Amino acid sequence: MNPHVAHLPCMEVFSIQDGELTLQGVPVTQLAESAGQTPFFAYDRAMIDHRVAALRATLPPEIHLHYAIKANPMPELVQHLARMVDGLDVASAGELALALETETAPADISIAGPGKQDHELARALESGVTINLESPGELERLAELANRHGRTPSVAIRINPDFTLKTSGMQMGGGPKQFGIDTEQAPAVLHRIGELSFDFRGFQIFAGSQNLNTDALITAQNGIFELFNRLADEAPAPVTLLNMGGGLGIPYFANDRPLDLDRYGEHLHRHVAACRQRFPNVQIVLELGRYLVGEAGVYVVRVIDRKVSRGQVFLVTDGGMHHHLAASGNLGQTIRRDYPIALATAMDHPAAEDVSVVGPLCTPLDVLGSRVPLPYAKPGDLIVVFQSGAYGLSASPTYFLNHPKAAELLV
Numbered sequence: 001m002n003p004h005v006a007h008l009p010c011m012e013v014f015s016i017q018d019g020e021l022t023l024q025g026v027p028v029t030q031l032a033e034s035a036g037q038t039p040f041f042a043y044d045r046a047m048i049d050h051r052v053a054a055l056r057a058t059l060p061p062e063i064h065l066h067y068a069i070k071a072n073p074m075p076e077l078v079q080h081l082a083r084m085v086d087g088l089d090v091a092s093a094g095e096l097a098l099a100l101e102t103e104t105a106p107a108d109i110s111i112a113g114p115g116k117q118d119h120e121l122a123r124a125l126e127s128g129v130t131i132n133l134e135s136p137g138e139l140e141r142l143a144e145l146a147n148r149h150g151r152t153p154s155v156a157i158r159i160n161p162d163f164t165l166k167t168s169g170m171q172m173g174g175g176p177k178q179f180g181i182d183t184e185q186a187p188a189v190l191h192r193i194g195e196l197s198f199d200f201r202g203f204q205i206f207a208g209s210q211n212l213n214t215d216a217l218i219t220a221q222n223g224i225f226e227l228f229n230r231l232a233d234e235a236p237a238p239v240t241l242l243n244m245g246g247g248l249g250i251p252y253f254a255n256d257r258p259l260d261l262d263r264y265g266e267h268l269h270r271h272v273a274a275c276r277q278r279f280p281n282v283q284i285v286l287e288l289g290r291y292l293v294g295e296a297g298v299y300v301v302r303v304i305d306r307k308v309s310r311g312q313v314f315l316v317t318d319g320g321m322h323h324h325l326a327a328s329g330n331l332g333q334t335i336r337r338d339y340p341i342a343l344a345t346a347m348d349h350p351a352a353e354d355v356s357v358v359g360p361l362c363t364p365l366d367v368l369g370s371r372v373p374l375p376y377a378k379p380g381d382l383i384v385v386f387q388s389g390a391y392g393l394s395a396s397p398t399y400f401l402n403h404p405k406a407a408e409l410l411v
């Protein structure tokens with residue numbers, strides 16, 4: 001099999017039939033017919049379930065597993081995940097509406113994100129979800145709304161920790177940040193929550209996203225529990241919630257290795273035991289996005305044209321950065337590396353040539369694969385981009401050049 005995809009954890013769940021990539025027993029060419037078009041994203045329930053089961057088997061049983069909807073807000077997928085996990089995290093009124101359409105109890109839904117507008121806070125207040133406060137100003141606006149609506153908000157404080165998660169793909173805490181309340185400001189905010197007699201639940205401490213370094217994640221765990229212990233002393237009521245955020249990474253590029261979940265889980269067992277001893281009623285939440293859905297998704301595009309420019313083969317496809325910005329390299333701000341990519345109908349063929357897989361947009365940034373070794377492909381063939389279940393379609397500039405939207409299937 002194509003060495004760029006053979007090692008992927010999802011290949012233990014997907015299968016290959018007659019050389020063709022198959023999800024849940026359905027070959028990709030048939031999925032294209034069901035979708036009624038290319039390009040499309042397909043998300044495999046079995047891979048999601050496999051990932052949830054692995055987490056349940058490895059993490060301490062007390063851990064509450066939440067899904068962060070922003071990773072992939074496809075409604076059917078959210079419904080499926082809601083049945084598999086213990087809660088949902090949302091970051092906007094739109095996502096809140098999606099979460100409230102599931103069977104998840106409002107007490108197991110939290111809303112985070114800077115700049116929550118009054119209408120979003122009001123909706124959160126009315127529905128009884130936990131509001132993760134991001135600033136002292138937001139607390140005061142919530143106080144006014146609570147007063148007006150005659151309701152007591154359930155709140156947690158999102159903390160901008162005084163440590164950073166090193167080697168993280170994206171840092172969400174440490175230093176000056178728009179996210180969360182600085183550790184130093186937390187005592188004053190906690191005091192104010194006490195004055196307001198809000199239902200105080202606890203803390204969210206989220207350090208960073210897309211981390212594949214198990215050691216760094218363990219160091220972050222240490223920091224999170226140490227900080228939680230410190231902050232709990234200042235709380236206006238017994239703390240009942242520690243939300244550790246998300247951030248577990250998945251392998252995208254040639255040298256990436258999956259993280260060591262066993263070691264991560266083993267370390268977490270110790271922290272959870274100690275924490276539950278001091279706070280018997282605390283609920284410890286791990287709120288994952290990418291790790292739950294990233295590897296369950298593929299993006300499938302069709303070759304429209306095959307051309308050779310000065311010796312370089314280009315496969316021009318009907319999909320690209322307007323559906324899958326991350327796979328194209330996020331607007332060229334970083335050194336571009338290829339997501340795992342394959343010819344969907346020739347998974348077991350050896351590579352015949354190095355090709356550039358590009359999209360239809362009028363920008364040189366619209367690239368899905370640069371000089372990737374693939375079997376010979378011709379117009380009409382399907383190309384598949386793996387690891388595409390998180391931060392794909394909903395995180396892409398779909399209006400750019402006004403091509404049709406990608407379809408989405410949950411299989």
Ligand SMILES: *Cc1c(COP(=O)(O)O)cnc(C)c1O
Nearest residue numbers: 068112209210246247288289290
């Ligand atoms: C994005 C986000 C997550 C999920 O992050 P992943 O890296 O996808 O696991 C969790 N919590 C909050 C508050 C977020 O903003």
